[in-house]
Amino acid sequence: MTDNLNIRFAEGDDAALAECFTAHGALVRSYLRRFVPQQEVEDLQQIVFAEVWRSRHRFDPARSLPAWMLGIAHKRAVDQLRMRTLRTVPLDVVADPAGDDGRIDGDGMAERDQVRWALTKLPGPQRQAIELAYYGDLTQREIAERLSVPLGTVKARTARGLRRLSDILTPAAA
Structure with a gap:
């Protein structure tokens, strides 16, 4: 047949x-x-x-x-x-939020600069997942769809990346 x-x-x-x-x-x-x-x-x-x-x-x-x-x-x-084009938000164009009094908080800017620096130390896939989540304001499911990877992969990349960020930033805070 x-x-x-x-x-x-x-x-x-x-x-x-x-x-x-x-x-x-x-x-x-x-x-x-x-x-x-x-x-x-x-x-x-x-x-x-x-x-x-x-x-x-x-x-x-x-x-x-x-x-x-x-x-x-x-x-x-x-x-x-x-x-498709991936829409990521470059870190250098993210506006710094104003403090409670309407002025930019100097300490907050320093912390943001440290986080930006630490993000550059991450492997590309981990950095991309974190940037899309925190700067692109996407859910993990949306990130998985955008990157065409399984949801579990996005969760693992995000978790590993955040752990690495913590390790990178902890000595700087001490």
């Missing part, structure tokens, strides 16, 4: 596309979830199937149709991720 579907699909049978979607739609959707946020999966799945249909003349019916489709899905997921 699969060979028959492969041949019919390669020949351009419209009904074969519908069968292909029924048979392999869940696989493609599941695969895409590994790369893009949940809210983008369905749209990207439609893009994948449109390209699968447009590219059917390149499909070899002797090969695996699901594997060929996942190759296209992978390319579209990478394209989707490349179109």
Whole structure:
């Protein structure tokens, strides 16, 4: 039956596309979830199937149709991720909050400068997670979606980074 579907699909049978979607739609959707946020999966799945249909003349019916489709899905997921731009807030443009009397607190500025310096000592992924959380005002789930990494990875990076910051800043406070 699969060979028959492969041949019919390669020949351009419209009904074969519908069968292909029924048979392999869940696989493609599941695969895409590994790369893009949940809210983008369905749209990207439609893009994948449109390209699968447009590219059917390149499909070899002797090969695996699901594997060929996942190759296209992978390319579209990478394209989707490349179109994104990470919006981080550079530390040097973060406004210093005024004190209770409306003036900038000198001690607070010194502490902020120490924290900024300490952040530069962190590995990039840890620094990025902390900056997005504290300066970008994102939740850990939002950070995970933005960076396309698992939530547990964001939690681990943040925890390790904060521990390191504490170690770096503790000698300076003593």
